[in-house]
Amino acid sequence: MLRRAYLSVIRRKTKTTILFLFLLIISTLVLSTISIKNATKKSMEVARKSLATEVTLSMDMSKLRDSFKNEDNASMSDKKEMMENMHDKMSNNSPKMSDVNKLKKSKYVVDVKYSFSVNASEEDFELYSTDSDDNNENSFMGGPMPMNRNNSLEVEAINTFKLLDEYQNKTITLESGEAFDEDDKDAVIISYELATTNDLKVGDTITVKDTSDKSHKLTIKGIYQNSETKGFNTSYNKIYINASTAESFMTEDEYNDGNYILKSAVFYLDDPENSNKFISESKNIITDLEDRNLTLDIDTRTYEQMTSSIQNVAKLSTVILVIVIIAAIVVISLITINSLKDRNYELGVLLGLGEKKIKIVSQFIAEIALLATISFVCAIFSSKLISQKLADTIITSQQQTEEKMVMGPGMDRGNGIKAMTNVNEIKNVDVNVSTKDIGYLFIVGYGIIIISNIVPSVKIINSDPKDILSRKE
Template sequence: MNFVKRAGISLGARKPKTAALLAIFTVICTLLFGGLLLQAAAAHQEADVRRIIGVDITVKQKGLTSALADRLGASDIVNRYTPQLPVRAAGHGLTPLTSNVSKPDDETRDKDPGPLAVNGVRDSGMLLPFSYGSTKIMAGRGITPDDTGRAVVLIEQRLADENHLEVGQTVQVRSADGERTAALTIVGVFQDPTQNPTGWMPPHELPGNALYVPMDTAQALGARGATVSEAVYRIGSPDQAEQLHAAAERLLGAGSFDFRVNDKAYKDQVHPIQQVGTFSGLIVWVIALASALILGLIVTLQIRERRAELGVLLAMGEKKWKLIGQHAVEVAAAALPAVGLAALAGQLAGQPAGDALLGRQDDKSTLAALAQDAEMTPLTVRVEPTTVVNVAGIGLGISLVSTVLPGIGILRLHPRSILLDNE
């Protein structure tokens, strides 16, 4: 009789033990699904966090121009970037804020080039106060790369309240020399947490008199030859910082610029996720090895119980490798339906487990604060076809190892000694 057909008859004749084997394999496969699903979710979450947070590099150099900052930002490893071009301007029909304290008599009375601090940016979300959540957009949106060539402005809430301005309204801003005037549409209102100083401060140093506009608008309002105060670049990981530094040296000259790496947020968010991924991978290996050991012991006990059956088959001329194959088929037959049951259990329990380990509410709020303008993908843990294939492969591998190794003992059996021992 074919050993595969004999394995099916044996499974049917030994229903309680078959059910027990199926239950054991279902538990094993469920644990494997849990480990692999958690590992996949951790990898997805890590990639999302890398994209959203990344590592911020601040580059400063005396005489840094917008063109040089753009050339460095064109590097393949740079995900987002923004230069910052500060200029002074005055409002036309716009009342700037002033200190509540009178100007000291000993303060120099030089001509004020403009009470408004206008900052030309490419992407306001890349500025560290916006990026890390201390400065927040209260209405509308920030300045984006798509605003290049548009007459738009991001205004501080205190200045907006003072002038009764809202998103969508237009303000007039005049250059410091009074020769150029720009009509800017308010696209957003932000709140700077810096309190108004208790002493006298020049108007342009008051936090409420800060405006953010696209780079070309700032260049049009500023004096000829105005330079960038700093440029912020976002890369994927700390490992790429050396590459960007080398690119900056080639472009700006070695030792001529300040290069600061800010990777605290990256480490705070990515490292815990990496630890979860490593832990889940370790779980898969431990489960596979422990399962092979447990099933190997079970098969060894079954072989001892079925010595008489094996002796009869050997006496009838059955080949020993077919006896090992029969045990392998019996175990594999229990493994395959267990994969289906475990996949259903993984689909039901995977999302709650993933939320518990990777989607804690405090982490979500931190990510939201770190990337206000970024689109965050919600954490999803679901059984994919590749996961089912991987679990099935591991399960069959466990069944093969757990039957072949104990089956070595079958090769040492002799029909005569088995039958005499069982008389």
């Protein structure tokens, strides 16, 4: 049977060449799409592992609104009482330091960010005054500044300065000095304007008073610059201090055994896949999470934005793979059926000589499998040449489509792109044909051959040698 298959392949040169070229195209496409698919999967995996997923513990504002609606506010004697009630509710429903301390012990948490505000006032330095600004760049519509936030000192505490949102999204940049971390006790980072007003530099000290009039000496570790266009909302008198330093500013009531209110609490997880596990674990640790209207939200936007292009490439390569497989099955079936018509006489002769039908089916499959094996080997080289180019082409076309969608008709191009620039989107995939991909090609390829030989095989099994040979006679 193998001898006949071999002879048929090498003697029927034209048909063999045509079939071989077809199989080479098919196997190159199959291997390329498999490689692209696996490469995008790998890139997404790398991206996934490189990004710590953020889970934010915050107030569930929609639930809070509902609870306000449900209460009979009319019964409250005046507006002040209503405001006090709202303040109490907000306080009770805010994330607390004690919550963070419980949740940060989870094995899924690799880092945590929390910040809060403390009340303090300047003691040995002056605040930067926008009224004295000769450029008048902070004036509001040419008139006096309403509710100017720069009239008092703002003190924001954060456990690690580098995790500060404004620093991460480059709203502020360090003009000199460096960021503080959790261990930098009494360190402070002040604004460039505050430093200039008081002729301060890194290493100098400033003194602030807490609400109990207690003085705290802080060493300037860094000076920041507001990099955004300065405006009404820009805070020049804001200083950042270490969280543990800030705790010493609190009164006993404010500290409340570590249950003080946080402005925000974000947990960075080791793997996005563990997000839901972390949330369920957290609900077991803080059992009154829902009663307190607190919510844990997963932020996978960064991961999704980073991988959006290659996710589409992965989807498109799957579609191409499916189309190629279906087309291959149909075309190989037709080629084999057509070849069977040509070789009907040979079929009749072999059956007439007493050959078993199953062996004839095996011969036909062996012939195509022999050619397929050679084409698979050649496809390893050809797909190495085209897969990277194919992937680049798909990614480029995906990005063009996305750009059009982001900008929309009539939208300014600059604005559209700006929305995407905060994230480093993966714009290329390094496609390498791996041993695993080759393995898949052989499995898929032989699968295609077996499936495409089903119809011709049924035809062979139903053949009658006498009918075939008598037609020939």
